Amino acid sequence: MMDQLLLALQGLRRSRVWLSIFRREQLPQTEADWLAMNRRNFFVHILPAKIHKGSTRLSYNWIWMGVISTWLFVILTITGLFLMFYFVPSVERAYDSIKEIMNSVTLGRFMRNMHRWAANLMVFAVFLHMMRVFWTGSYQKPREFNWVIGVLLFVVTVLFAFSGYIVPWDQLGYYAAKIASNIADGVPYIGPQVKQILLGGTDLQQPSLLRWYVIHVFFLPLVIVLLIGIHFWRIRKDDYSKPVEYERGRRD
Known part of the structure; x- marks a missing residue:
């Protein structure tokens, strides 16, 4: 039985369908072959073929x-998709649908709490990541552009968390939306227009909740x-940062 299974697997690996996907009949045998596979394969390319030992130190990374x-973002995506099946973005029903998720839906309380805690932890983790990059000097040449992308990611993460407060449309969400619209109104020249875009009118009503919901789940x-993709791409292009004692020669 086992021999037949192995023969079937070997036949599958020689089939046209398999070769159209993986382009190889056998695993790489030399270091050059492994490096070539690393460059060609999208899923493998995200990881470097080699990494400096200094980059793996716990005190550094x-x-x-x-x-x-x-x-954490992956967890937020999975739990968020689950919640979207039951949440109703309506001024009248938004908060009631949250209570229904918590009390009536199977695994609803677990998924909502996972979503909430993952959001809080993501803000904290991104902040710590930025502090690590700053304190170790990893933002310096040649990684200045990726530092800017990282700052944008932190801003978007905070906006993610903030818009998540608004979506349930309880008292916290209502007044958070009111504060956000008033802050937007204070932007020079374009403030009133931005406020109207966020509110969908002149006051907090159904269009306001719907717009914040679209911002939270789509925009x-x-x-x-997009920013995570660019961030990972630049990490691969600029190489992983190393402790200062290993980076001096490169920066000079």
């Missing part, structure tokens, strides 16, 4: 806060996925 932030996720 702070247990990979950037990776933790990414996985901000689109922006953050």
Whole structure:
């Protein structure tokens, strides 16, 4: 039985369908072959073929806060999609639908709490990641552009958390939206226009909630996925940062 299974797997690996996807009949045998596969494969290319030992020190990388932030975003995406099936973005029903998720939906309380805690932890993890990059000087040449992308990611993460407060449309959400619209109104030249865009009118009503909901579930996720992609791409292009004692020669 096992021999037949192995023969079937070997036949599958030689099939046209398999070769159209993986382009190889066998695993790489030499270091050059592994490097070539690393360059060609999208999923493998996100990880470097080699990494300096100094970059793996716990005192330097702070247990990979950037990776933790990414996985927290994955958790937010999964739990957010679950909540979207039950949440009703209506002024009359928004808060009641949240209570229904918490009390009546199977795994609803668990998924909502996971979403809430992952959001709080993501803000904290991204902040710690930025502090690590700043204190270790990893933002310096040649990584200045990626530092700017990281700052934008932090801003979008905070906006994500803030818009998440508004969506349930309880007292906290209502007054958070009111404060946000008043802050937007204070922007020079374009303030009133920005406020009207956020409110969908002149006062907090149904269009206001719907616009914040679209911002939370569509616009901000689109922006953050784009920025994460650019961030990872620049990490691969600029190489992983190393402790200062290993970076001096490169910066000079």
